[in-house]
Amino acid sequence: MGRWKPDARGRLEQAALELYAELGFERTTVKDIARRAELTERTFFRHFTDKREVLFPASQPLEAGLVAAVREIPAGQEPLETLMAALRTLPGALADRRELARRRSAIVAATPVLQERELAKMASLTDALARELRERGVAELPAQLAAESAAAVFRTAFTRWIAPDEAPAELGVLLDRSLAELQHVVAAG
Known part of the structure; x- marks a missing residue:
């Protein structure tokens, strides 16, 4: 294996992304990833439960971070305003x-089993946001509609943010634009 190098987790993520792009997700093995990162399979499993998790390590922290952000927002705002402030x-x-x-998104888009995992991750995030709104006293239907709307705004903005272009906009700007578009669509009926 050679001399110890720092950031095993980062090296594993980098190796996995490279191999998924080169060989495809299905054809890449944990052994391939560990070898590319100059680590052992055992080290891989210290950081990830399986090769899919390399692409989804931030789902729980993202959800927890957004729920915590919702809790920090003063009461009295409309449900969608609250969630947008958290976003x-x-x-x-x-x-x-x-x-x-960007790289992760391309791999997920090319692999049906990963697309399913991505949808489950977004559903879990949406449910957590709706639950947090309900705990703030928002009724069931408005809480669910606000959470679904905020998730749609986030997905749209995020997709625009990672799209390759010459003059990329900041994610915050894209969130505001996506919300404005949603409000326009709703107002137009």
Whole structure:
């Protein structure tokens, strides 16, 4: 294995992304990832439960972070305003992960089993946000509609944020634009 190098987890993530892009997700093994990262399979399993988790390590922290952000927002705002304020805390946390998110998104889009995992992750996030709104006293239907709307705004903004273009907009700006578009669609009936 050679001399010890720092950041085993980061090296495993990098190796996995490279191999998924080169060989495809299905054809890449944990052994391949560990070998590329110059680590052992045992080290891989210290950091990840399986090869899918390499692509989804941030789902629980993202959900927990957004729920915590909702809890920090003063009561009295409309449900969607509350969730949008929570979403606006994300750009700083994700700013340095844009290229990683692009690469990850391409791999997920090319692999049906990963698309299913991505949908489950978003459903869990939406449920957590709706539950938090209900705990703040919002009725069931408005809480669910606000959570679904906020999730749609986030997905739309995030997709635009990782799209390859010459002059990329910041995620916060794209969140606001996506919300404005949603409000326009709703107002137009």
